[in-house]
Amino acid sequence: MTLQLTPDQVAFLQGPMSMNIGAMGRDGWPCVCRAHGCVVARDRRSLTVWLSAQRGKNILDALDAGSAVTLVVSRPATHATLQLKAGSATRVAVSAAHKLASARCVAAFGAELDALNYGTQMSALVNAALPADHLVGLRLTPEVVFDQTPGPQSGKVLAGTLRTRT
Amino acid sequence: MNIPLESLRPCLDGAMPAVVATSAPDGTPNVAYVSQVHFVDARHVALSFQFFSKTRENVLAHPYAEVQVIEPGSFRHFRLRVQYLRTETAGPLFEYMRAQLAGIAAKTGMDKVFVLRGADVYRVLDIENVDPQLPPAPPLPDALLALRRAFDHLGACDDLALLADRALAALTHGFGIRHALLAMLDAKLDATPGAPGSALYTLASQGYPVSGVGAEVALGEGLIGVAAQEKIPVRINHRTPDYTYHAALRVADPVLPRIPLPVLANPHSQIAVPLVHGDRLLGVLYAESEQDAFFSHTDEDALVVYGRHLAALIDRIAALPDDEAAPGALPAATQSGAPLAVRYFAHDHSVFIDNDYLIKGVAGSILWALLNEHAAHGRHEFSNRELRRDPRLPLPDFADNLETRLILLQRRLAERCPDIALEKTGRGRFRLNLARPLALGAA
Numbered sequence A: 001m002t003l004q005l006t007p008d009q010v011a012f013l014q015g016p017m018s019m020n021i022g023a024m025g026r027d028g029w030p031c032v033c034r035a036h037g038c039v040v041a042r043d044r045r046s047l048t049v050w051l052s053a054q055r056g057k058n059i060l061d062a063l064d065a066g067s068a069v070t071l072v073v074s075r076p077a078t079h080a081t082l083q084l085k086a087g088s089a090t091r092v093a094v095s096a097a098h099k100l101a102s103a104r105c106v107a108a109f110g111a112e113l114d115a116l117n118y119g120t121q122m123s124a125l126v127n128a129a130l131p132a133d134h135l136v137g138l139r140l141t142p143e144v145v146f147d148q149t150p151g152p153q154s155g156k157v158l159a160g161t162l163r164t165r166t
Numbered sequence B: 001m002n003i004p005l006e007s008l009r010p011c012l013d014g015a016m017p018a019v020v021a022t023s024a025p026d027g028t029p030n031v032a033y034v035s036q037v038h039f040v041d042a043r044h045v046a047l048s049f050q051f052f053s054k055t056r057e058n059v060l061a062h063p064y065a066e067v068q069v070i071e072p073g074s075f076r077h078f079r080l081r082v083q084y085l086r087t088e089t090a091g092p093l094f095e096y097m098r099a100q101l102a103g104i105a106a107k108t109g110m111d112k113v114f115v116l117r118g119a120d121v122y123r124v125l126d127i128e129n130v131d132p133q134l135p136p137a138p139p140l141p142d143a144l145l146a147l148r149r150a151f152d153h154l155g156a157c158d159d160l161a162l163l164a165d166r167a168l169a170a171l172t173h174g175f176g177i178r179h180a181l182l183a184m185l186d187a188k189l190d191a192t193p194g195a196p197g198s199a200l201y202t203l204a205s206q207g208y209p210v211s212g213v214g215a216e217v218a219l220g221e222g223l224i225g226v227a228a229q230e231k232i233p234v235r236i237n238h239r240t241p242d243y244t245y246h247a248a249l250r251v252a253d254p255v256l257p258r259i260p261l262p263v264l265a266n267p268h269s270q271i272a273v274p275l276v277h278g279d280r281l282l283g284v285l286y287a288e289s290e291q292d293a294f295f296s297h298t299d300e301d302a303l304v305v306y307g308r309h310l311a312a313l314i315d316r317i318a319a320l321p322d323d324e325a326a327p328g329a330l331p332a333a334t335q336s337g338a339p340l341a342v343r344y345f346a347h348d349h350s351v352f353i354d355n356d357y358l359i360k361g362v363a364g365s366i367l368w369a370l371l372n373e374h375a376a377h378g379r380h381e382f383s384n385r386e387l388r389r390d391p392r393l394p395l396p397d398f399a400d401n402l403e404t405r406l407i408l409l410q411r412r413l414a415e416r417c418p419d420i421a422l423e424k425t426g427r428g429r430f431r432l433n434l435a436r437p438l439a440l441g442a443a
Helices: A007-013 A058-062 A096-115 A124-129 B003-010 B054-061 B090-107 B144-154 B158-174 B222-229 B297-319 B362-377 B384-389 B399-416
Strands: A019-026 A028-035 A038-040 A047-053 A067-072 A081-086 A089-092 A133-139 A144-147 A154-158 B018-023 B028-032 B037-041 B044-049 B064-070 B077-088 B118-129 B177-185 B199-206 B217-218 B234-235 B268-277 B280-289 B340-345 B352-353 B357-358 B381-383 B420-426 B429-434 B438-442
Touching: A007 A038, A007 A081, A019 A047, A019 A058, A019 B018, A019 B028, A028 A058, A028 A081, A028 B028, A028 B077, A038 A096, A047 A096, A058 A089, A058 B054, A067 A096, A067 A133, A067 B064, A081 B028, A081 B384, A096 A124, A096 A133, B003 B037, B003 B064, B003 B077, B003 B118, B003 B297, B018 B054, B037 B090, B044 B054, B044 B077, B044 B090, B054 B064, B054 B217, B054 B222, B090 B118, B090 B222, B090 B234, B144 B158, B144 B297, B158 B199, B158 B297, B158 B399, B199 B222, B199 B280, B199 B399, B217 B222, B222 B234, B222 B268, B268 B297, B280 B297, B340 B362, B340 B429, B352 B362, B357 B362, B357 B399, B362 B399, B362 B429, B381 B384, B384 B399, B399 B420
Parallel strands: A028 B064, B340 B438
Antiparallel strands: A019 A028, A019 A067, A038 A047, A047 A133, A067 A081, A081 A144, A089 A133, A144 A154, B018 B028, B018 B064, B037 B044, B044 B118, B064 B077, B077 B118, B177 B199, B177 B280, B199 B217, B234 B268, B268 B280, B340 B352, B352 B357, B381 B429, B420 B429
16 A cells, blocks of 8 residues: 655645656666656545656666666745655656646745745746746655654654665 | 865855765665854865764764765756865864754754754765756855955054954944944953963944943854954854854853844844964954845855954054153043042952942953042143053963053943043153042052
């Protein structure tokens, strides 16, 4: 039976988040890329995360080589952070609805940074850096969810089978 | 590396959180946010080690990682391929990162959570510009031009008191700095610089309601004390409630009367730069602002150069010969009014006037010697040379210390007891002016 995300976790993942996806490259180096948002499936057992085909070449290559995948999602305003790990991810087509959803995620993230005074016009910079074109969709089925909010509880397994400690 | 690490310094000020990707021995990837990626040199960065985490476990087993940093003014991302080398838990790098983390933690509301356990040093092997299509951030203000303007204002100067004041005023002309102070190292009466108990004392300040001249900072404590102890510049870009990094810290001996440092209650940016000449620490230049991120890394570089120049000028002035000829004796000023009760405490050389604390240490012992000379022999005219030879005075080795103590004493008297005044009459010569009679008493 696969892990089912809680409604709170789903709401969190679809909020104004900073997202990064990581994998292990075929040359043995870990790699990371900023993601452009995500959407959780209705059954809460998988999610689709978007990243730029250009910026995410390293991740896509690592996944093609069979790497496991990790997604770290953090809310700038609170630093509440989740890390989701899966053994693999599969590429999925990016629909127009996906592009709209990605743009909403990116805009919400930028607005959050603006509200936190990260600099003038940060949201404009974020939107320009993370456009919704040339996206790749990756579907992953989380096997473990970790609380990675800074503090003594960081690394706590929230759901899933503990294979590794964050 | 195609991209010099130095060009990424705006990304390495903690303005935007970075992430680090690592992998476990079984290949499982891990990504974690990291508060601080600190520029060490052209080939190395240091990451803050705050928690025992999967990241740490991974790099100890498999020391290869990828760090993603963000340029604040453009949101361009850069990826650094790095190799973990070592962890430092003390020393200049650790202390700098600890101070800067306090600012980052406060800015992000994590001041109770972020505690630096170590500075993890990584070798940078490659840098990738993830967003080559994006324009770079607008250039920072030209710190070199600011430095040049500051030097222009500083000019040539053969008087230490004037130099101290000009050095602070020039910061306003050059860098727009409105709040600053100059603290000199107090080579303790019986201790070497850096020994426990050493401290710095404020010689001049600018932009505060009170001058705070004479206020002390213990070596190693607070931003000023850390900069002095480690002989490094320390810069905090955000307001921090962490008292450890407030400049206004405990004096060397908290049971003694103290003169408060005149610093801002809630500075949003702070920088402390050591005044080093050769390998000798003379003091610390401290500046602060009510604005976040007021000082950039280029300002830090420029102020380090400014500090070294200032130290060289101080050293040069101290080496200038005293005037040979004594000035023509003037008639003593008429004394009137009730006698001033001057009390001297030999154990710390502190002087109280009418029960109000005035000064202690070397400056206190100088004043006591001058007043006793006047009481015994009616003298008004004095020279630095005789003070240096006076066995009653526990003077440190460095000649500039005597001159700075005299300036300190002159300024404290002017603020707290204008009835006793020291008037400079030439290089290495000064006059004691008394407007009221004295009643001397030693405890």
